[in-house]
Amino acid sequence: MYFNYDNLVFRYEPYPIGISKPLMKPEVYREFLDNYPETHWFKYMAKLGHKYSLSEHFDARKFHRYLRGNPLWNDFNKWIKSRDFVSGVLEALAERSLELGYEPDMSVIRQFRKRLTHAGRMSCSSARLRSRFEFSMLPADGGHILPHTDSPNKVVTLIISMVDEGEWDPAFGGGTDVNRHKDIKHNFNWTNAQGRFEDMEVIDTYEFSPNQAVMFIKTFNSWHSVQPMTGKGSTAMRRTLTINIEAFA
Numbered sequence: 001m002y003f004n005y006d007n008l009v010f011r012y013e014p015y016p017i018g019i020s021k022p023l024m025k026p027e028v029y030r031e032f033l034d035n036y037p038e039t040h041w042f043k044y045m046a047k048l049g050h051k052y053s054l055s056e057h058f059d060a061r062k063f064h065r066y067l068r069g070n071p072l073w074n075d076f077n078k079w080i081k082s083r084d085f086v087s088g089v090l091e092a093l094a095e096r097s098l099e100l101g102y103e104p105d106m107s108v109i110r111q112f113r114k115r116l117t118h119a120g121r122m123s124c125s126s127a128r129l130r131s132r133f134e135f136s137m138l139p140a141d142g143g144h145i146l147p148h149t150d151s152p153n154k155v156v157t158l159i160i161s162m163v164d165e166g167e168w169d170p171a172f173g174g175g176t177d178v179n180r181h182k183d184i185k186h187n188f189n190w191t192n193a194q195g196r197f198e199d200m201e202v203i204d205t206y207e208f209s210p211n212q213a214v215m216f217i218k219t220f221n222s223w224h225s226v227q228p229m230t231g232k233g234s235t236a237m238r239r240t241l242t243i244n245i246e247a248f249a
Contacts, residue, residue, distance in 0.1 A: 001079055002028060005092035008215065010025040011204065014180050016098050017216035017224075019039060019206055023160060023198065029211045034240055035072050036162050037135050049145040050228070052237075055134030063134075080133050086245060089156055098217065100130060127247040129155065140172045140231030140237040147195035147225040150218045153246045159214040167210075169228050172231035175207035176236040179223035190220045194236075208238055 003023050010018030024032070042052035043059055056063040067074045079085055090102055138144065150157060161178055168174065181187040181199040186199070200223060206214045216222060229238065 001084065002076065003088070003213070005088070007231050007246040008096065009096070010093055010096050011178075014178070014203060015217065015219040015222045017178055017204075017214065017222075018096070019212055019214050021209075021212035023211055023213045026211070029074075030078075031072060031132060032241075033162060034224070035070060037066060039137070039237075041066055042135070044136055049226070050139065050143045051145060052139075053134055054138075055187060056132055057126040057134065078169075080131050080243060085237055086129055086131055089158075089245060093156070093217070100217070101146070127249060129245055129247055131243060131245045133241050133243040136240045136242050138174065138226060138229065140169075140174070140229050140234040140236035140238065142228050142232075143174075143226070143238060145226040146226040147177075147200050147223050149189040149192050149222045149224075150244075151192045152190055152218075154218040154244050155247050156245040157216055157218065158241075158243040160241040160243065161208055161210055161212050162241060163208070163210050165210050167239070168208060168236065169231065169234075170207060170209075172234065172236065172238075173227055173229040175226070176208070176214050177202050177225050177227060178204040178206075179225055180221070181223060187223075189223065195223065195225075197225065200225065 003020070004025075005020050007022070008018055008020040010016055023029075037054055039052070041062065042054045043062075045051050045053045045058065054063055054066065068075055090100060093100060177200075179195070180203050181189070181195065182199055182201055186195070189195070206212075216224065226238070
């Protein structure tokens with residue numbers, strides 16, 4: 001409905017991550033930019049780095065109050081939570097040899113997970129997928145997101161830029177870094193312990209630019225980050241939508 005994945009291109013090492021650009025029709029993207037929430041709606045999230053967030057995960061009451069007053073975002077939220085959105089993402093991944101084992105044509109999407117029973121045998125359990133999004137802002141003056149791999153329940157993440165042409169100075173930084181831990185003992189990070197910038201090797205960087213989505217699959221080593229930005233004295237914000245598809249029992 002909103003997104004087009006025709007131009008989605010992946011790299012597969014050290015984990016599957018790619019970019020789709022342009023993601024939306026120009027007129028649709030323009031409408032989202034014009035209706036992005038004002039700063040006073042956001043909550044400062046120091047534990048994640050230097051960022052601001054408006055989401056149902058951190059403040060559901062405020063998030064849904066904002067949506068109720070904004071038909072555009074209310075409709076978008078309904079779509080994000082729909083079967084059509086999740087199916088579209090899974091199909092786009094499968095077309096690029098990234099089959100995740102879920103059935104995209106089902107309203108309750110299931111996969112088999114192996115686990116030990118009390119008798120030591122392997123049994124199967126089902127998991128469902130759900131999706132949500134957050135508004136996120138990082139100040140050009142020092143904003144950052146610490147290296148991490150995402151929580152174990154996340155399956156796919158999309159980071160969508162919300163910036164106008166010519167609005168963002170690339171010299172500030174703001175790109176999404178693909179990281180690898182310098183100490184191989186810590187490259188395995190399924191439980192999502194936070195890392196330090198100085199401990200990371202930067203494998204690639206997806207520049208922050210208009211009308212794009214950086215998409216990646218959660219893995220044991222899906223280290224990523226946004227390094228501290230260098231727009232000293234600037235009031236500019238790196239605005240994004242972050243969409244998560246998550247598994248739950």
